Amino acid sequence: MNVVISVVSSLSPIARKQLTQNLVNAKNRGEYFSISPQSIPALYRRLNMQLKHNMALIAVALDDDAIVGSMYATFSHFPTRKNLAKFNKLTVNPDHRGQGIAKRLFTELEAAVKKQGKTVSGFYCHADNPARKLYQTMGYKEETRPDCSSDCLISLHKEL
Secondary structure (H helix, E strand, O other), X not given: OOEEEEEEOOOOHHHHHXXXXXXXXXXXXXXXXXXXXXXXXXXXXXXXXXXXXXXXXXXXXXXXXXXXXXXXXXXXXXXXXXXXXXXXXXEEOHHHOOOOHHHHHHHXXXXXXXXXXXXXXXXXXXXXXXXXXXXXXXXXXXXXXXXXXXOOEEEEEEEO
8 A cells, every 4th residue: 555645735525525434434433532423524614714724734644545544733823822733633544554654644744834833733632542652652742630530631742
């Protein structure tokens, strides 16, 4: 498999449909707790508006014409947080895992947001998320509460 990673600033309707289905599938596999399947199409419509207004970027992993992984970053419009890129919804299809796609998505998206003048990236994950090890190897620092249980959200951040 020759998977190509691209960072884009717009989405075609077909790409939105593929991304929506990929996230619904991830939700159905139990990978996302904090989102309902019904809200996913609206999430990508909102992301598309943010992309049009230069308030977001998305990294996609393509195997031929199929999107097999993705992650996006949104930018704050608040003056005190203009340097922050918030990363969201890392997904890699199960048959494409173990090939370094998630790491490549992070690397490409970090480079792209840095070119946009962002100096900090951050996101949240659940305490029992198996990808926490990847996040740590990518240099992300965790901020946890002492009373954090397995369903608790952890804040992660990194200077770019």
